Amino acid sequence: DAKTTQPTSMDCAEGRAANLPCNHSTISGNEYVYWYRQIHSQGPQYIIHGLKNNETNEMASLIITEDRKSSTLILPHATLRDTAVYYCILSAGANNLFFGTGTRLTVIP
Amino acid sequence: SAVISQKPSRDICQRGTSLTIQCQVDSQVTMMFWYRQQPGQSLTLIATANQGSEATYESGFVIDKFPISRPNLTFSTLTVSNMSPEDSSIYLCSVEDTSYEQYFGPGTRLTVT
Numbered sequence: 273d274a275k276t277t278q279p280t281s282m283d284c285a286e287g288r289a290a291n292l293p294c295n296h297s298t299i300s301g302n303e304y305v306y307w308y309r310q311i312h313s314q315g316p317q318y319i320i321h322g323l324k325n326n327e328t329n330e331m332a333s334l335i336i337t338e339d340r341k342s343s344t345l346i347l348p349h350a351t352l353r354d355t356a357v358y359y360c361i362l363s364a365g366a367n368n369l370f371f372g373t374g375t376r377l378t379v380i381p
Numbered sequence: 382s383a384v385i386s387q388k389p390s391r392d393i394c395q396r397g398t399s400l401t402i403q404c405q406v407d408s409q410v411t412m413m414f415w416y417r418q419q420p421g422q423s424l425t426l427i428a429t430a431n432q433g434s435e436a437t438y439e440s441g442f443v444i445d446k447f448p449i450s451r452p453n454l455t456f457s458t459l460t461v462s463n464m465s466p467e468d469s470s471i472y473l474c475s476v477e478d479t480s481y482e483q484y485f486g487p488g489t490r491l492t493v494t
Contacts, residue, residue: 304481315473315485316424318382359423365481371416371424
């Protein structure tokens, strides 16, 4: 069963920040928050993961609330190529990923 | 990050036949995974394949239907046996690297007629 809740779809204007929320109120202490995305007709792509501290890499930032019950993936300057389905996944290690339905992000010109 | 290739990229098969999908990684990895993505659906883990041991299957998937080989640290195969139209899906392999990140292959699109 999915342990995360994400909106089904979101739109974002090109060049603006895309903020994708994820609720995970039953997260366990040893579970990381992972984000993947799947662009149409491609395999999923790893974006970022974190345990309790905020994380940033060249693709995105991950903001995790202090109680760890929710998080937000931030794409700082969305481009048309960021249009994809974004999956928020909880896992104690990357070897046990359960893909829920994700959020379909559409970046609009 | 690991670079993963799969063969074939797509195939159309008749019911009752079997198809073996190959997954090749450009580096040695301990854990490899096989997923299925049915049309319009999300990914479902089929099994975990570690080199030197039997694959571990998730609930709803059995070895007789989806036999897996893992002969070395860079290669694995998944066979879809005695296919039916319900097996029409995209099959993806993935690997876990030392940073606890999982990387996916491009997938094999299977259509069973």
